[in-house]
Amino acid sequence: MGGTVAGGLFVAQRAVANGTSATVPAAGRSAHQHAGLVPARAGVAPLTVAPFQVRMPIPPIAAPVRQSTICDEYEVEVRRAQVEVVPGLTTDVLSYGGGLVGPTIRGRTGHPVKVTFRNSLDVPTNVHLHGGHVAAADDGHPMDLIQPGAVRVYHYPNSQRGTTLWYHDHAHGLEAEHVYYGLHGFYLIDDPAEQQLRLPTGNYDVPIMLKDVKLDDTGALVFDNPDERTTVLANGKPTPFFPVSARKYRFRLLNASNEGVYTLSIDKGKLWQIGTDGGLLPAPVARPAVTFGSAERVDVVIDFTGLPSGSSVVLRDANKGPVLRFDVGWTAPDTSRVPARLRALPMLPQATVERDVRMRFDLTGDPVGLINDKAYDPNRVDFTIKRGSTEIWTIHNDDTEFGILHTFHMHLAQFRVLSRTGAPMTPDDAGDKDTVVVPAGTSVRVQATFDGYLGRYAYHCHFLEHSSIGMMAQMEIVP
Ligand code: C2O
Ligand code: CU
Ligand code: CU
Numbered sequence: 001m002g003g004t005v006a007g008g009l010f011v012a013q014r015a016v017a018n019g020t021s022a023t024v025p026a027a028g029r030s031a032h033q034h035a036g037l038v039p040a041r042a043g044v045a046p047l048t049v050a051p052f053q054v055r056m057p058i059p060p061i062a063a064p065v066r067q068s069t070i071c072d073e074y075e076v077e078v079r080r081a082q083v084e085v086v087p088g089l090t091t092d093v094l095s096y097g098g099g100l101v102g103p104t105i106r107g108r109t110g111h112p113v114k115v116t117f118r119n120s121l122d123v124p125t126n127v128h129l130h131g132g133h134v135a136a137a138d139d140g141h142p143m144d145l146i147q148p149g150a151v152r153v154y155h156y157p158n159s160q161r162g163t164t165l166w167y168h169d170h171a172h173g174l175e176a177e178h179v180y181y182g183l184h185g186f187y188l189i190d191d192p193a194e195q196q197l198r199l200p201t202g203n204y205d206v207p208i209m210l211k212d213v214k215l216d217d218t219g220a221l222v223f224d225n226p227d228e229r230t231t232v233l234a235n236g237k238p239t240p241f242f243p244v245s246a247r248k249y250r251f252r253l254l255n256a257s258n259e260g261v262y263t264l265s266i267d268k269g270k271l272w273q274i275g276t277d278g279g280l281l282p283a284p285v286a287r288p289a290v291t292f293g294s295a296e297r298v299d300v301v302i303d304f305t306g307l308p309s310g311s312s313v314v315l316r317d318a319n320k321g322p323v324l325r326f327d328v329g330w331t332a333p334d335t336s337r338v339p340a341r342l343r344a345l346p347m348l349p350q351a352t353v354e355r356d357v358r359m360r361f362d363l364t365g366d367p368v369g370l371i372n373d374k375a376y377d378p379n380r381v382d383f384t385i386k387r388g389s390t391e392i393w394t395i396h397n398d399d400t401e402f403g404i405l406h407t408f409h410m411h412l413a414q415f416r417v418l419s420r421t422g423a424p425m426t427p428d429d430a431g432d433k434d435t436v437v438v439p440a441g442t443s444v445r446v447q448a449t450f451d452g453y454l455g456r457y458a459y460h461c462h463f464l465e466h467s468s469i470g471m472m473a474q475m476e477i478v479p
Contacts, residue, residue, distance in 0.1 A: 046228045047215040049086055051239035052325050058206055059186060059235055062103035071112040074105055078127075078146070078183065079120040086238060089219025093182035094121065094169075100236035101209050102167070102185020107158040109191040116153045119146040125178060126152070128170035129187055130295060131277055131414070131434045133160045136455025139411055142172035142472070143378045159452070160414075161279035161343070161432075162191025164207065164252040164297045172378060176258055176464035180223050184209065184256050194280065194343065200250040200301065200336040206242075209235055210323060211256040226259050226465060232323045241312075241325045245332035246304045250274070253290070253298045259463035261405065261437055263318035264298075265289040266326075269307060272338050275299030278414035278432025280343040289318070291428050293407040293437040295462040298428075301338050304328050345432060348416055351447055353391040355383060359406045359438065359461055359471060360398040369461065369471025376472035381456065383475040390449040392418065400441040406466065408444070409435040411457035412477070415448035435462050450477050 066073040081095040096102030096117075107113040119125050124147050128140030137144070138154045146152040165187040169178035186207045199205070212229040214222040215238075222228075231238050255262055265271075265288055272284040277297050290298045304313065307328045315324040362368045368375050372382065385391065393415075395408045417429035422442030429436065429444075438444055460472035 043224060044216045044222060046222070046230050047086070047217050047219070049215070049231055049238040051322050052241045053087055054237045054240045056208070056234050056237055056240035056242040056324060059099065059101040059104045059209070060097075062097075062105045071114050072107070074113065074115045075118070076103065076115060077118045077120050078125050081182075083236065085233065085236060086215060086219045091215070091219045091221060093221065094178055095182050096167075096185050100182045100233070102183075104186040104188060104207060105167070106188050106190060107156060109158055109160065109162055109189055109193065112158055113156045114153055115156065116151055117146060118151045119148055122148050123174065124148065124171050125169050125174075125183065126171050127154055127167050128411075129154070129156055129165055129167050130409075131163065131165040131297075132156060132187070133412065133452060135453050136457060136477075139457055140170040141378075141456060142170055142175075142458060145171055156187075158189055160189065162189050162194050163275065163277070163279040164188055164254065164299060166209075166254055166256065166295075166297075168256075170458075173468050176468040177223055179256070179464055180213070180258050181221060184211075186252070186254065188252070191279075197339050197342060198335065198337045199274065200248050204248065204336065205250040205252070207252040207254065208324070209233075209254045209256045210262060212260060212320065229257070229260075230320070232317065232320050234324045239322055239324065241327050243329055244304050244326045245330060246307050246309065246328050247332045247334035248301055248303045248305065248336050248338065251300050251302060253292070253300060255292050255294050255296050257294050259294055259465055261291060261293045262320075262323075263289050263291045264315055264323070265318070266302060267314050267316065268311075269313050270303045272301045273298060273427065274301055274338070274342055276431040277434045281431045282344055283341055284338050285427050285430070287427060291426070291437070293405075293435065293462070294464070295407065295409055295435045296433075296437075302326070303338075305331075305334065345416070348447055349390040349449055351390045351392045353385075353389060355391060355393045356396065357393055357408070357459070357473075358396045358398050359408070361404060361466075361471075363402075367469060369466045369469050371460070371471060371473040374473070375470030376460070376467075376474075378474070380474070381476040382473040385450045385475050385477050387454055387477050387479055388449070388451050390447065392445055392447045394443050394445045395436070395438050396443040397438040397440050403440045405440060405463070406438050406471070407435055407462040408438050408459070409462040410448065410459040412453065413448040413450055415446040418445040418447055420444045450475075453477060454479060
């Protein structure tokens with residue numbers, strides 16, 4: 001986004017953080033006054049961190065507290081924690097289980113998972129499984145909160161294809177700040193139907209959460225101007241290195257930045273995209289670069305075979321520069337493959353309804369995010385949808401004047417991108433998606449089937465500073 005507008009929104013966010021904005025509904029305002037991690041340090045210059053000083057960790061895999069033939073059960077505490085992001089400095093974060101990246105929950109298709117989240121914060125929170133096909137009561141509706149001291153059990157049926165999901169806070173008006181400070185983790189679904197593909201597994205299947213932040217010279221996270229978030233964290237460490245063997249790896253890349261787009265490429269070796277938000281693509285696609293906005297996932301295989309021990313491969317973003325360096329060690333046995341065919345996409349039923357979704361800001365006073373000319377109201381239903389129906393939505397980004405980028409995300413359903421106007425379709429649009437980038441002045445047509453559940457689900461811009469100030473709406477699925 002351009003400097004002027006970023007500045008304007010930044011002012012809006014400060015107003016929100018100080019509880020003075022007239023545009024933020026009361027629940028968000030009062031809770032913000034307790035958040036406490038924010039205002040004092042706002043306005044300082046970002047810290048510059050030397051790259052490749054620390055090793056990229058792999059987020060811990062959550063251990064089930066109970067397992068049965070019916071479901072696997074997990075417990076996660078939502079709490080404040082102190083972590084080391086920059087060597088030698090301490091960073092206060094909001095955390096799932098104590099780390100800046102929460103524990104990875106690994107489910108499998110057809111086998112339900114129950115997660116009990118305990119809120120040990122002094123502010124309300126909730127949990128949304130992004131990309132999950134779940135009942136409305138388990139979706140983390142922005143008003144369906146876990147109060148301080150309370151616990152909440154979320155049921156995840158895993159009745160969907162194998163893929164890379166993530167869980168994050170979705171508390172009304174607070175999501176931008178809460179996610180920024182660390183309320184995010186991976187949720188992977190393994191699919192028995194994909195086992196015979198022999199993609200890299202185990203130690204060679206690595207989730208990587210990318211997120212850009214602004215740190216000050218004490219190592220504190222600063223929540224202010226998005227344009228100053230110049231440090232890219234990979235699994236919570238700034239531009240780290242990651243030792244690899246000279247063989248194939250599967251990397252599940254997640255853009256967990258509050259706002260922004262990565263265009264990533266490697267400087268040697270081969271990269272195939274094998275999957276996206278909702279699961280595998282029909283076939284691998286060799287790609288010179290992948291582009292993905294906030295909340296999108298890109299599942300890739302990188303082949304380090306044949307690279308000499310001691311060499312390295314840099315993963316670089318087109319704008320922010322290096323984000324991660326793979327340091328190649330010895331060859332390791334590799335029986336994994338990148339098969340010519342992966343998995344056919346589900347059939348697209350005939351659409352019976354067409355709708356338009358128009359996203360823009362009202363910048364005449366304090367900035368307010370609008371969808372179809374209205375700021376989010378959790379008590380208003382914007383679209384009423386018959387369960388089982390298939391619809392085509394055309395998402396428009398009407399913020400042409402200042403060229404503000406938006407992304408579009410829909411809860412409950414994975415969609416298919418049909419076409420774009422004003423911007424070409426790219427391989428980044430392929431497959432089952434739940435989030436897409438919508439550049440200013442362009443539109444994207446998507447098709448989705450709303451099946452399985454009834455109730456209210458959100459759709460919104462996934463630049464969380466935008467959704468937090470109103471760029472969100474809701475649909476109600478009815479019988
Ligand atoms: Cu990533 Cu409404 O969510
Ligand atoms: Cu979501
Ligand atoms: Cu937006």
